[in-house]
Amino acid sequence: MNAAPNAEKDVFANGLDLKVGSQDKSEYSDGGVKVDVEESDEDKIIDPYVPFPVDPNAPVEGKILRIRSIVLGLICGSLVNASNVYLGLKTGWTFGANLFGAIVGFAVIKFFSVTFAENFPILGGKFGPKENNIIQTTATAAGGLSSIFVSAIPAMYQLKLLSDDPTKDFWRIVSFTAVCSYFGFFFATPLRKFFIIYVARELSLIFPTGTATAMTIRSMHAAVGGEAMAKAKTKALGYAFAGAFVLRVVSQYCLGILWDWHFFTWFYIWGKYNNLAIHVENWGWYLEFTPAFIGSGMLVGLNPAYSFFGGSVLAWGIIGPALVHNGAAYGVQALGPDGDPKWNDYISFASFNLKDPKNHPSPRYWLLWPGVLCMIVVSFTELFCQWKIIWFAGRSIARAASAGLNSAMKAAGKNSPFLERASHMERKNLVQDSATDDEQVKWWMWFPGLVAVIILTCVVLGLQYQMPVGMAILSIFLGFVFSFLAIQCTGVTDITPLTAASKASQLVLGGATTGQGWELQRAQTLNLIGGAIASGSANQSTDLTIDFRVGFLLRTPPKLQWVAQGIGSLVAVFLAPGMFILFAKAYPCIIDLEAETCPFAAPSVGAWRAVAIAVTDPTFPIPPSSGIFAVCFSVLGALTIILKYYGLKGKWAKYRAYIPNMMAVALAFVLPQTQYGTAMIIGATIAHWWAKKSHASFDSYCYAVAAGLISGEGIGGVVNAIFQIAGISGDKYGTNIACPGDFC
Numbered sequence: 001m002n003a004a005p006n007a008e009k010d011v012f013a014n015g016l017d018l019k020v021g022s023q024d025k026s027e028y029s030d031g032g033v034k035v036d037v038e039e040s041d042e043d044k045i046i047d048p049y050v051p052f053p054v055d056p057n058a059p060v061e062g063k064i065l066r067i068r069s070i071v072l073g074l075i076c077g078s079l080v081n082a083s084n085v086y087l088g089l090k091t092g093w094t095f096g097a098n099l100f101g102a103i104v105g106f107a108v109i110k111f112f113s114v115t116f117a118e119n120f121p122i123l124g125g126k127f128g129p130k131e132n133n134i135i136q137t138t139a140t141a142a143g144g145l146s147s148i149f150v151s152a153i154p155a156m157y158q159l160k161l162l163s164d165d166p167t168k169d170f171w172r173i174v175s176f177t178a179v180c181s182y183f184g185f186f187f188a189t190p191l192r193k194f195f196i197i198y199v200a201r202e203l204s205l206i207f208p209t210g211t212a213t214a215m216t217i218r219s220m221h222a223a224v225g226g227e228a229m230a231k232a233k234t235k236a237l238g239y240a241f242a243g244a245f246v247l248r249v250v251s252q253y254c255l256g257i258l259w260d261w262h263f264f265t266w267f268y269i270w271g272k273y274n275n276l277a278i279h280v281e282n283w284g285w286y287l288e289f290t291p292a293f294i295g296s297g298m299l300v301g302l303n304p305a306y307s308f309f310g311g312s313v314l315a316w317g318i319i320g321p322a323l324v325h326n327g328a329a330y331g332v333q334a335l336g337p338d339g340d341p342k343w344n345d346y347i348s349f350a351s352f353n354l355k356d357p358k359n360h361p362s363p364r365y366w367l368l369w370p371g372v373l374c375m376i377v378v379s380f381t382e383l384f385c386q387w388k389i390i391w392f393a394g395r396s397i398a399r400a401a402s403a404g405l406n407s408a409m410k411a412a413g414k415n416s417p418f419l420e421r422a423s424h425m426e427r428k429n430l431v432q433d434s435a436t437d438d439e440q441v442k443w444w445m446w447f448p449g450l451v452a453v454i455i456l457t458c459v460v461l462g463l464q465y466q467m468p469v470g471m472a473i474l475s476i477f478l479g480f481v482f483s484f485l486a487i488q489c490t491g492v493t494d495i496t497p498l499t500a501a502s503k504a505s506q507l508v509l510g511g512a513t514t515g516q517g518w519e520l521q522r523a524q525t526l527n528l529i530g531g532a533i534a535s536g537s538a539n540q541s542t543d544l545t546i547d548f549r550v551g552f553l554l555r556t557p558p559k560l561q562w563v564a565q566g567i568g569s570l571v572a573v574f575l576a577p578g579m580f581i582l583f584a585k586a587y588p589c590i591i592d593l594e595a596e597t598c599p600f601a602a603p604s605v606g607a608w609r610a611v612a613i614a615v616t617d618p619t620f621p622i623p624p625s626s627g628i629f630a631v632c633f634s635v636l637g638a639l640t641i642i643l644k645y646y647g648l649k650g651k652w653a654k655y656r657a658y659i660p661n662m663m664a665v666a667l668a669f670v671l672p673q674t675q676y677g678t679a680m681i682i683g684a685t686i687a688h689w690w691a692k693k694s695h696a697s698f699d700s701y702c703y704a705v706a707a708g709l710i711s712g713e714g715i716g717g718v719v720n721a722i723f724q725i726a727g728i729s730g731d732k733y734g735t736n737i738a739c740p741g742d743f744c
Helices: 067-091 098-115 129-142 146-150 152-158 166-198 208-220 226-251 263-270 277-281 291-300 302-325 363-384 387-411 417-422 443-465 469-493 498-513 520-554 558-586 603-616 624-647 650-658 662-670 675-693 695-726
Strands: 003-005 025-030 033-038 093-095
Touching: 067 093, 067 098, 067 129, 067 146, 067 291, 067 558, 067 603, 067 695, 093 146, 093 695, 098 129, 098 208, 098 226, 098 520, 098 695, 129 208, 129 520, 129 558, 146 152, 146 520, 146 558, 152 520, 152 558, 152 603, 166 443, 166 469, 166 520, 166 558, 208 226, 208 520, 226 291, 226 695, 263 277, 291 302, 291 675, 291 695, 302 363, 302 662, 302 675, 363 498, 363 603, 363 624, 363 662, 443 469, 443 520, 443 558, 469 498, 469 520, 498 520, 498 603, 520 558, 520 603, 558 695, 603 662, 624 662, 675 695
Parallel strands: none
Antiparallel strands: 003 093, 025 033
8 A cells, every 4th residue: 555645655655675585584565564474485585576486285266357356346446446535635645455455355255255155156266366466456446546636636626727516527527537547557558568577677676565465465365374364454454444434424423522632722712712722723733533644654654754743843833833923924813704702813824715825825825835846856856866767767668669679670581780789688687477478468459549548638638628739749748758757666666756747747738838828727727637647647557567566476367457457447437536526515615715614635736736826827926935935945855865865875874764754744834734744643653663562463464454544534534425415414413512613
């Protein structure tokens, strides 16, 4: 599972610690969780670029692409998709379905395979790791595409670039989602051969999350102890899911007691509404019992969690109050001028409803620009610090192209010494593909689809959003480029640089619209839609390539994975827009920039909107002091990355753990709700001490508990949205006791 803003996985992934040939164990890190797999001497994984050995004691799997595996994968992916829209709109994070689908898939289908007879229609029959991989693959595809609905699409509504009602735009959004999804799907297909087979060893492409998923599936199907371990994991996940789900649904009826503890509001009330405690409450300092972000903290580890919390302290505990004190930013009465007089000192510092944001900004507006610029600079600095990997990848691409041309010339009876040399690859770098020729995805299966999707993308963008063909092709080209970069970086570090991909796309497209004489609204529409195509396709192709890595290790036929991916992507095309419309209908403030209060802060939406405005608005509506600080803050962020890569090497490398995660620090500037940072450090601290006290139980249960907490709250949030629309939510039947301004 990857935790990241806007599916922007470059915030909290910690990379991979792989001890190839270790006498004890191999360690793979999935986000902040290390998956330790004990191995027997006979089953030692010496080479991470060789598929897992076949277990002679395991039953031979028959048909693995079955109705039961596809349907269950779609259900798991749908749960993750719905959760991601909720969590992404809350805080910008989304989570992958890889391990969730693997564990839940094992529990359900194993039960079916044991309960029903061998020849029982649909549900019965043998169950092995390859079918488990099909479930996980389907879940990953169905759980995708939520990223564009917690970033670019809501930003377009906030800027009034679409209609005032998302339900009117449903098919317009679906058509856009479809071309974005299947562009990534068809483009990822040939990349399996390139990244998993051709250059994997040369570029050290481990794909930590994919490898951890494959090892988890393999261990659950192990002949000795696997089933018992899987049952224990599933039980832990189920209890955590149920607890988080019930808490999220029930708490809406008494938020101030069951969900949020506003200590400083309590002090203010106990002081008869006449003390300074309300001034701390004004900056959002309270405790929220959010299972999702306690679980997220358990996954990401101490450094990212404390960096995020530290960023909240810096932004909303130091800089924000200093801005207001010195007259550089201003707040508004939270309840308005006609509110209850006893709450006159209750001030909102998070308003975007500003008449003159450049000269009279709110603290949130002022802090937005340093946060966004720092995230962009840090993401690009991380990318540039891996220039050697990018250089080697470029050489590999050139060699692959030379090999293709050389083969074509030989088929025509010609010879080229130059192409022969250029296509030469050392034998030690070769990776043997276990898939037979008839198990491969043939070129005629994916290439016509890719061409058709490119044409359809130009048609959809032209008809629905009035994008010229040239800009549509530019967006597609950016999608190609950033897909290569994203897959490559993910394979090495488990960090998917979607922040760099999305913001670079917006900057390039902003340059392309400059001087065209277009209206501001059209320029912003093209900027956001084009950026979403590039970023969304890069995200989708990366997720599906990770699936191919799982299948490679488990010896799953790529053709069957490909079919599962296609089916899962089709469901995601309709599910992700549907979930967004559900939340927008239940909570209209999501798409209304003028709303003073909203339970969804949507920081990724703010970042996309800010960049679109900055590169298209000729007035450049950024407060001068904010712009200067943004540059200085971004330079500091870049220097910390350079220090980590080039300063802390050798014996100093151990101190990298103490360098703040500047992406997390910067994200806190964009998110005016400090409770999430507090919840994350609670989770990270629990996980840290759990691992120290009982490493074995931590390895067995931590991920399952965290996944249950995250998905449970997400699905609970979906139920709350349905209750809101149905008129039976806590807004109507609940109480706001112990809440500031008598409202939570």
